[in-house]
Amino acid sequence: MKYSKLFGKTIKEPQSDMKAASHRLLHQAGFVRESTAGRYFFLPLGNLVRSKIINIIREEMNKAGAQEMIAPVLHPLELWKETNRTDTASFELTTLKDRRGAEFALGGTAEEMFVDVVRKFQISYRDLPFNIYQFSQKFRDELRARGGLLRVREFLMKDAYSFHANEEDFKKEYKNMWDTYSRIYKRVGLDTVVVESDNGYIGGEYCHEFVVESEAGESKFFISEDGKYAAHEDVVDKNKYKGKLIEKLGIEVGNIFQLGYHYSNKMDNATFAGEEGSPQKYYMGCYGIGIGRTLATIVEAHHDDKGIIWPDSVAPFQVYLINLNKDTSKADELYKVLQGIKWQVLYDDRKDVSAGAKFADADLIGIPVRLVISERTGDKIEYKRRDSDRSELLSISQLLSKLKK
């Protein structure tokens, strides 16, 4: 991609009212723009990162045996009434009527919808267990949006729902999802703490938050010195844990919930045919990851004074190629060679921009590898990683062998 043709460019000055680093940097570097408070456009650069995060989550969920599907965004309000969540979640639930008077909720989570689609089938013990998930837009009518993508009113969520014949079988899946989440966060470059938490209006008896320690976070939790016990401030039991507990702040990037019989008790026909043929209630769990918040948290964890430092796994491009020569032929050719070997290159081909501004933009945008072609580099190419201060002059063949690693 040529930077001159990219929609959504950097701007010179950060906005001083944007306190969180992710908010400020994602705006300044041209990854996102706010539509109205708490509702965001992902510009082409931001969309590339978002897609890479989605693909990593999808790969790991599929490897774990989960099956992707998709539900409507508008949920029939009667389903939320069936579980009484119009009351328990009402403060952040948006509802609407269509022109025939049918009532809908803009879903914050989709437990009722997934139970509703499952009960459209006559399932038996042979069909269990299964874990079905979707990536879909979710809505929270938050009183205050804050911190850019950290707390928003509309966002893409990966939400998964698992159905089991009994608690024992569910527990295997809870462990499976715990391990899957650990792999996902590791791959996107986040160190997470798994924190006991409260089920809130989701329902069920226990759950765990995946939290990234950060001063920009709103999740207050306590952790033991050996790291083996961690609990959210709402559920911490200082009697249960005898040692010293340290208070921390973090960003909640995902959750796993035991739901048990919460939904199958409240909803009609939430059953499967058991081995003897009689209907039995299924035992459930659910598992969520907010995509935008995960993206912002990666920026909180990976930036410096100059800008973002994307981990390779989620970077919008792999290489930022800067041309400083008046004659563009050498850079044009390198751009073609790199595209030929399927490297993702953002080529800063701008002619009306100073070298200093190009270097500043490279640091701000945070693509892992920066290449420079200039009079000074002669026949060679300057190579520098965003996460290092050291630059090297490489021949084209040295460069290619380095990129292949």
Added chain:
Amino acid sequence: MKYSKLFGKTIKEPQSDMKAASHRLLHQAGFVRESTAGRYFFLPLGNLVRSKIINIIREEMNKAGAQEMIAPVLHPLELWKETNRTDTASFELTTLKDRRGAEFALGGTAEEMFVDVVRKFQISYRDLPFNIYQFSQKFRDELRARGGLLRVREFLMKDAYSFHANEEDFKKEYKNMWDTYSRIYKRVGLDTVVVESDNGYIGGEYCHEFVVESEAGESKFFISEDGKYAAHEDVVDKNKYKGKLIEKLGIEVGNIFQLGYHYSNKMDNATFAGEEGSPQKYYMGCYGIGIGRTLATIVEAHHDDKGIIWPDSVAPFQVYLINLNKDTSKADELYKVLQGIKWQVLYDDRKDVSAGAKFADADLIGIPVRLVISERTGDKIEYKRRDSDRSELLSISQLLSKLKK
């Protein structure tokens, strides 16, 4: 994937009230389920087809130079007021208020949103042209939903918006998108007719529909005997075309629109800095494809009495493997071998289902290649394509070389 573990299985009897073949077959074969009228779940099988269609569209749009991004689903209602579309589109526009009283529209298309994000940047003639697009949920408050996925109230749409310095430049992109759409429909297995049409509440002066001839369609159009002139019934000019015109019915699967200055005239600051620095209005076009309707249209075009016949490019799996032996070891091994060479296999491993039922399900689901392992096939494997009546007995090495083609 093992069929025993798949969520969303076939059902024995089609529903007689489902008139359109795509409606009936996608329901019976376990690809979709209706939530409320006109709002659909895509089950895992349906989601796989949907993803393949999305990926083909994305590949072709990117090749054509368009840039993917994503806008919020809730559009500030004031934007729709700015262009007066609250009146012109009001009959199918759903609106809502959040708890602070802010008003939103559930977007049917997103012209205002895309102009709004573009005007957040100070763009100049150097930044033009660009074409930005998204895959996002769209809403139409239709009085009557009908025909399964053919006319719905909520659906995923690929919508693209292009911005140009002048009409001449726009015309190149209109041609580019026309060609891109032709490639997309060809790849997903659809023969389209490009039909002159009416811009309706989208605005602008001219547009073209991509239509697939079908008795299940609602789009009535006229076409000349040589196929060189085709126009929707609303805009057909029988004086303009002197020859004989034939009346046809078809399904509208996509549109390309000239918008001209329609939106940049109505919206403030919809401008770029020209070469002399003064603000000039940009010239626009927009380009839409409905994903669910495209999927249903593929079924209308590719089915027989027994079920769906998916084109290879969008099939949910490449191979349907049926085991009829009591001993599963041979089929288990073939399943592993095929997975090893990255073939997408749906393995019908059910033990409580007759051979006849498995063959019927294979035909109903419509995966391109069916493989059977039974006592009758001995050391070999029975190979049959869904679109052919001929079956062959192949050794494993013959099979692998056939699949590689």
